[in-house]
Amino acid sequence: NAGVMQNPRHLVRRRGQEARLRCSPMKGHSHVYWYRQLPEEGLKFMVYLQKENIIDESGMPKERFSAEFPKEGPSILRIQQVVRGDSAAYFCASSPALGATNEKLFFGSGTQLSVL
Amino acid sequence: QKEVEQNSGPLSVPEGAIASLNCTYSDRGSQSFFWYRQYSGKSPELIMSIYSNGDKEDGRFTAQLNKASQYVSLLIRDSQPSDSATYLCAVITMEYGNKLVFGAGTILRVKS
Numbered sequence: 001n002a003g004v005m006q007n008p009r010h011l012v013r014r015r016g017q018e019a020r021l022r023c024s025p026m027k028g029h030s031h032v033y034w035y036r037q038l039p040e041e042g043l044k045f046m047v048y049l050q051k052e053n054i055i056d057e058s059g060m061p062k063e064r065f066s067a068e069f070p071k072e073g074p075s076i077l078r079i080q081q082v083v084r085g086d087s088a089a090y091f092c093a094s095s096p097a098l099g100a101t102n103e104k105l106f107f108g109s110g111t112q113l114s115v116l
Numbered sequence: 117q118k119e120v121e122q123n124s125g126p127l128s129v130p131e132g133a134i135a136s137l138n139c140t141y142s143d144r145g146s147q148s149f150f151w152y153r154q155y156s157g158k159s160p161e162l163i164m165s166i167y168s169n170g171d172k173e174d175g176r177f178t179a180q181l182n183k184a185s186q187y188v189s190l191l192i193r194d195s196q197p198s199d200s201a202t203y204l205c206a207v208i209t210m211e212y213g214n215k216l217v218f219g220a221g222t223i224l225r226v227k228s
């Protein structure tokens with residue numbers, strides 16, 4: 001959905017560098033989700049954030065990965081000291097409400113991270 | 117058992133036929149179910165949502181939900197080559213927190 005903006009579209013990093021992926025939710029949406037998709041696989045949940053608050057980070061690797069959604073500005077998924085196994089498509093999605101039974105997620109175009 | 121399971125396919129159907137895609141889920145308390153379509157190299161696109169038992173129709177798409185059997189399906193009538201994509205089943209599960217969990221997807225190929 002064009003309303004969820006992710007950048008960059010493609011990101012190339014060398015092993016050991018840091019990767020920063022940005023996501024601006026749709027207008028009026030206060031909840032952001034990050035998913036990772038490896039080739040030929042489904043989307044794996046990573047983290048669920050509300051502004052200034054991490055709701056659920058059960059899918060985040062314990063080391064090197066962090067996420068934030070500040071009061072102002074986009075949500076950031078940060079990967080420190082990248083390794084080749086981090087190469088994947090990272091999708092951000094947003095929704096307007098927490099726990100609504102008719103909650104729907106709309107996805108951004110994704111960031112393709114390639115680690116050399 | 118995986119939280120959301122789909123047959124990976126590929127499912128091949130001739131143009132004009134009905135494509136039937138199936139999905140099972142493990143969390144009996146789930147209330148919200150979705151089908152997303154994903155073209156290669158693109159982001160998932162929401163095509164159907166269903167919340168109560170029975171059928172829900174939208175154009176050529178029909179979603180079917182059976183909570184007793186923990187089963188949700190998607191039927192695509194009059195399949196077109198442009199329907200060729202990966203179809204992802206997704207469920208909002210309460211079991212591991214309130215989040216959307218995806219199946220691995222079923223590849224659909226519609227042959228003209």
